[in-house]
Amino acid sequence: MRLYFKYLKILLKAQMQYRISFWLLTLGQFFVPLSIFVSLYFLFERFGNIKGWSFFEVALCFSVANMAFAITECFARGFDAFSRMVSAGEFDRVLVRPRSTVIQVMGSRFEFTRVGRLLQSIGVLIWALMNLPIDWNAAKAITLVLMVVSGVFIFTGIFVLAATLCFWTIQGIEVANIFTDGGREMSQYPLDIYKKWIARFFTFVIPFGCMNYYPLMYVLDRVEGNEILYMLSPLCGILFVFPCFLVWRIGVRHYRSTGS
Structure with a gap:
């Protein structure tokens, strides 16, 4: 992990050499999901x-x-850009180094x-929590944190699977975006608004439901049955990786x- 954080420090310094570009890109990352959220707002203004x-x-989700x-x-992001490393032959150098390829x-x-997208999402989260009548306790607060952690592990796992395909295909294939960008778009809404087979797939195969839908039911007191299972469902998302x-x-x- 010391090597990982050293990589992080070096690349942060490199990106900050072009500070205007960095802040403009950060600003762009703030407004792109904001435009999607605005469309979500107008959708509910129309249909309730x-x-x-x-x-x-849904804003919390x-x-x-x-x-x-x-x-x-x-x-x-290194896994998302892995196809370039394979096609350029740079992965050969990774293999001869006495450190983990991961x-x-x-x-x-x-x-x-x-960080721009992250700040925008935090703003939406705070706004949603301020307007929801949630009876908070320690278990619900921990569950909310686990929802985010679980999502990070699930998306990381999908990036890893997409990168693994490059060992056989060399170039990355666009079908992987169905589960990265498509998975993000799908998980922005509660799982029960979709067809049953979609809900089952994104519960038992790629566990997006364990990231937001099931723990969200617990946080909002909409559980019918064993609350513990709903509360601990984000752990299944963590195990997915x-x-x-x-x-x-x-x-x-x-x-x-x-x-190459």
Whole structure:
């Protein structure tokens, strides 16, 4: 981890060499999700609710998904850009170094400008919490934190799986964006507004529901049944990353240099 933080420090210094560009990109990252949120606001202004979910309940869901995605893009972007490393033959150098390939790839790129998206999501989160009649206790506060942590692990796992495909395809394939950008868009809304097969897929295969829908039901006191299962569901999202890293190790064993 010392190596990882050293990577982080070096790349932060490099990006801050062009400060105007850095702050303009950060500002852009603030306004892009804001425009999506404004469209969400007008949607509820027109229809009032979506399958019984109010605007501020969906806003809470929206903020958690975007916070998790922003943090992941900032600190795990190396996997998202991994195809360039493979096609250029740079992964050969990674393999001969006596350090973990995961740490080296993850530390190869950081997108600090995503702090703009993060700040916007925090603002939406605060606004939503101020307008929701939540009876807070320690368990609910911990659950809310775990929702964001779980989302970071889920998105990181998807980035890792998409990067692993590059061992066979060399170039990244666009279908992976269905589960990265598409997953972010889908998880901005409660899971029960979708078809049942979609809800099942994003619960038992890619556990986005464990990031926002099920723990959100607990936080909002909408649980029917065992509350503990809903409260602890974000842990399933955290566990999702471990089989993803197992698949990564299999991909590393099958790597063949491009010869670039």
